[in-house]
Amino acid sequence: MLIELHVRDFAIIDEVTLRLEPGLNVLTGETGAGKSILVDAVAVLVGGRADVEMIRAGAERALIEGLFQVDAAVGALLAPILEQHGLLEAEPPGEVVLSREIRPGGRHVARVNGRLVPLHVLKEIGQILVDIHGQTEHLSLLRSREQLELLDRYAGVGELRAALAERVARWRAVRREIEQLRQDEREKARRMDLLRFQIEEIEAARLREGEEEVLLQERNRLANAEQLAHLADALYRALYEGEEEAPSALDRLSEAARSLQALARIDPLFQPYIETMESLVAHVEDLARAVRDYREGIEFNPRRLAQIEERLDLIRRLQRKYGDTIPEILAYAQRAKQELETLAHAEERLATLEEEAEGLLREIGELGRRLSRQRQEAAERLAREVEAQLADLRMAGARFAVALERVPDPNGAYADGARWAFDATGLDRVTFLIAPNIGEGLRPLARIASGGETSRLMLALKVALAQADPVPTLIFDEIDQGIGGRVGAVVGEKLWRLARHHQVLCVTHLPQLAGFGDTHFKVEKQVIGHRTVARVTRVEGEERVAELAQMLGGTGRAAVQSAREILEYVARVKTGESVRSASRRR
Known part of the structure; x- marks a missing residue:
């Protein structure tokens, strides 16, 4: 999870250090105070687009740094990337530090654990650590490949996937050797002549070691x-x-x-x-x-x-x-000599390899068929769960589905009486489909317009997939756009429950949602030395009551009382859940 975020000279932020906690972190404040700027800063930190206009006026550069605490599961995902790029010292990391500098002239600098890296490496690591939903486009769930991965984790088909991937890897190796053997006969003859010449030239020299x-x-x-x-x-x-x-x-x-x-x-x-x-x-x-x-x-x-x-x-x-x-x-x-021997016996070897490739295609098809069946069963469960979540979020008419499609291929794997294209993930192409409103047809999730509706769809999916989604930190920017206070309380409860499996950071204007925050930050603008700057403070106790009252539209007794009632309601929800959890444990 993101433990600490340090931002300097970014937009209207001169310098802010935000120390985040596990659970649900909420950011509130007036429009334009800089809440979404912090989200933008995180997006840049994890490899998003950076522009020189983001540098605060009069500053030489903008700097964003993030300290992430990494558990064993996420560390296992990061370790191969860190090792590939020489960033892994020993065991999988317990902490990872990302930083990004925005400099004039487009000379931006990315670092991981203090070492310079290409932007694509920062982005690859950032996608494992953070997912941002809302105004900033960093939506992993919109990627078809990620949808497949999430469905498979939800279905629990890891062992079957691994077995299929092993067969596909072997089939590809066999195909490469077949293609090599099927070289043009003229080229093959030229190659054999060259090999004979080279062998004779070396042997004629009668070289001795030393x-x-x-x-x-x-x-x-x-x-x-x-x-x-x-x-x-x-x-x-x-x-x-x-x-x-x-x-x-x-x-x-x-x-x-x-x-x-x-x-x-x-x-x-x-x-x-x-x-x-x-x-x-x-x-x-x-x-x-x-x-x-x-x-x-x-x-x-x-x-x-x-x-x-x-x-x-x-x-x-x-x-x-x-x-x-x-x-x-x-x-x-x-x-x-070995290559010459292979070429000389190419026909025999070719027949053996083609027989092996054919057998592998049948094995891949059978494993792919079993994988498809388990995916389909999981897709139906997931659809029911997501639609239930959407109903709670006042989108009762919305429909959700997971489309599993295959592409015919005359040279593909054998399954269900036909031949299909395949890769290391199987035979299926997975697409999440949504119909947000009654009467609308199902469309790919990636084509849904952004805004509060999209954010609620993402939230429903995230809650349903919470156990399967490995991304530790989820950020929702103004997920309450276009919804009222009643739905805001439901969204707040969903986010709070989601925060049991992830660290959640939410920018919101709704006090009903903000009340569910385990940690509450207030963002406000101040004028210092004729310059506007953003400040972030953690609010607790009466300061938090005052902030919720101000979000309700006033500072009078009625607004304060309403703010207290929101916090009392949240406390009852959380306490009730704790009691139910304890009862279930007994």
Whole structure:
């Protein structure tokens, strides 16, 4: 749920921090005070359209930030998205922070958990966290795909859906392989010729792992043979032969060893060092012999150097074609052999795959048929429940239905004696239909005009689908548009009941609805320093009574009494429900 909303320099808001609570949060205030601006800010926060005109006059940028508390179910939905974009640190998150900056020139910035993200990522995450209904168009229930998902959650067909999706994934993989095998025969022949050439070229090279490193070392020695011989000769002379006027290191060490032995005969204190000196002399002798052998082994062999250069050039040509290293080149050859083998036996493989694909289409059709039946049963229950909710909302003549349609496809899945188009969700195309008034025909929900009627339709659906809808925070902007106080009380009770399963934020002008709020915020305009700004305060106790009285149209005794009666009625409804719940638990 949305725990905290921070808005700065957005429209007439200079800076507001709104700390929301679980349950039903209501925002009230005079027209133009900025209630809907807060809803607009949330819409921008979760990926809605942002315009530079939203920046408060005189400000450099507008900033909107939201802190969301995420339960395990929502965290599981968010985790794949966060992981895909490198935003998941470890386990599914307990909190998520979204932010959006609106800057002049259209240079807007979106962040998730403090990290920059593309707008589409912010939007994808926002659709999981928040659903906005009313004046701001962010209506998930208008999306046909979402209608299907909600119906399936309502029907409880998750396992059946997963089984069908697994078959569809396998069928698609089989189809891809079939299409690959059914390449044009001429293209297939060209491909086989190319593969044979590549395999022969690599095999003719007789590459060995580690060969390149050995060749590079040998080339280095041959290319520097003269310098290596000179250095080795100088080192050997210094160690063993010496010069006319300069004895060798070995001569000096031998002389030192004789002096040390003489010294030790007189003073046994130096006896332990004799062994060390002898070891030094032996090591120098070994080094001198090694240098001599190395020097004698150095050869000036231009022919061998040319052979090495030629071999390295061959390796580099193969690397440019098939891989950066010899193991990668050899792996490429192995893959080419496998592909050549597949192409050579394509007809046999093709027959096997076509038989498998046909079997999968029959399995998909059977699973899709079972899924359709359960969806249809759930659709009828949902229609009855939604129509009951609409009747409570003074739309007794409204009708609701869920249309399940299939699209014929000569290459589709087999079901009910025909073949149908399908995808990972099954055979059905789901559309929510509504007839708001008596005498009107059923039409897709997405075509219903906006306004209070649409908001009530959305509310009826949300209440009916409350258990199936995973979106944690629902926002209703002026859901009371065009309805009176009696219906307002019914809407308020519906929202309060809906808030048992979701956090609900509602902008309203009706005191009868506002009275059901678990938390009540008052939005008002103030003039500070010759500038109009919006302020939000939480009202409780007598302040809330005064706000409801003002919403009723007055501040006199009668209005105050009516406000108290609204709160008393709400308390009776809530207490009565609590008593009934306790009784049911007993």
